[in-house]
Amino acid sequence: MGAVPAVQARGLVKTFREQRAVDGIDLDVRQGEIFGVLGPNGAGKTTTLKMLATLLPIDSGQAEIFGVDVAAHPNRVRQLIGVTGQYASVDEDLTATENLWLFGRLQGLRAADARSTARRLLEQFGLQEAADRRIAEFSGGMRRRLDLAASLITRPPLIFLDEPTTGLDPRTRGQMWDTIRGLVADGCTVLLTTQYLDEADQLADRVCVIDHGRKVAEGTPDDLKSQVGESTLQVQLESGADQAAAAEVVRRVLAEEPVLTPEAGRLNVALPDADRAADVLLGLRAAGVSIRSVSVARPTLDEVFLALTGHDVPADGSGTGRTDDIDDADHADHAGSALEAAR
């Protein structure tokens, strides 16, 4: 049986004032997959998601959710989706139980059913201890979980998650990932936006990268990463004078052109495979080039971006430039937290 895509969008456009926040985006999300929309702040991720979720009118283009046109049947679409926003969309003054009860009632559950659904969801999300506490007293992670629970009351077949882990600590983030995987195991389709390459990598079956309201790439996370190499080798030379010799070694060993930073005496090169780093180092030793430090890291969102768009992540002055933060071993996380700091 041929299934319709969970989401099919063609040429979506949203203009705010003069600026085209979303500029002709096509999306195809298959049923049962986790689809990631990856991009920096201000790329148009949230706007795209809001248009698909009937929260913003579509200026131009067309979108269907399970074959139902979003503009023509917003009320039907709302019954097929659950939306978890970037900022917890639950009521601060109500308790967890009251929130879920209210959303259940608003979606046509009888009072008793709304109560039992609230209880079941709180248990499922490990929030039963906090059932009668006001959301104002909740931690960020608890809020997000409650928010997600609130999106699942009527078991919608498609869930939109807008930056589900932005601002969460690593442990809570891992829990959230497990929860999201659980949703898909239950037969949901998930469309999520994220600024983190590692999140897309961990969760998504397919990813599209957007920048300035346009789609710049689409594929599996592996496809994306292969465009920048599995990992990056960075070598800090003892003396800048050796740079030409070092570059020559890299070309010979890897048949790749390194990126040089002459003033810092540094060179970066994409590795097809992390093991090849050793070959380069041996080559440098043989050529008599001294090294101050070496690192091999996974590509960051910045690097993916640079490779795809030819420009850096718009950094809002956050200092995520390629040359500044390379000594950090946990590359992706570092870029993530720097982006976050810029929020």
Place this chain on the structure above:
Amino acid sequence: MSTTTDAATDAATDAATDAATDAATTAAGTSSVTGVPAAAPLAGRSPVRPLDTEAAFARTKGRVGAGDTVVQTFAMAWRALKKMRRNPEQFFDVALQPLLFTAMFAYVFGGAISGDVDSYLPLLIPGIVAQTVLTTCMATGTQLREDMDKGVFDRFRSLPMSRVAPLAGPMVADLVRYVTAAVLTYLMGLLLGYRPGGGVPGVAGAVVLAVFTGWAIAWAFTWIGTIARSARSVQGISMMILFPLTFLSNAFVPADTLPGWLETFTKVNPVSHLVSATRDLANNGTVTAQVAWTLLTGLAVIAIFLPLSVASYRRNL
């Protein structure tokens, strides 16, 4: 994490049942729809019967019915009442204004306008009631604006719910405010020596009329709440409307003491109708044509501003 896994398994069973039902519903319908080729089964995931367009239509309703709208309005009213109970400071204006203004106006203007406080009270109290319910309207608009800026409104907007319920719900809850404001003013009046000639039925009628009018006019402020940029600007705009409306009326002074042009304005001012109607009810126990004018004005305000508010709520955000 183990609870999550267990619950997930339960949910998976349920989801499978749901999917089976969906498939049954659409067995007769067409099933082949063009689109992206179906994904290959993803490793480690239970195969789920995909949803097609027919099934998607079958499991959803095109519009929100009237019955649902009522249920949703009351659910939203329940929410507003919970919030009121948890933020009792919201009642300060409703509670303090009648007490403060009644006493102040009675002692400051009583002698000048009516000779003494006692003879001013029958003129003043219905005026203060009108002023208080109108000020309460302003709170309705301000709070709606504040509320709409919160994340939870994103969820309301993403739910398949009536677009009037998020506006009408708080309005229903606000009836508590209007009743509190009107009753407190009459109590304060009684305390100062006001003895309404209309007795309990007259005063009760006056309270009901004032509450209805306040509630009706609040729709105009709800509309302002949906179009203004911030709660502060709602307050600013509302003040500019409310002050002239209450003071350029017969609420605090007999209208015949005013210059001719102003007297004409006070005659058409809806606040004057409310004040005259409630004076007749509370002081004399008589139902006059003013009651009809007041009701008519109230209904007209609802008829104009309810659709405007819903349209603006739908459009903006």
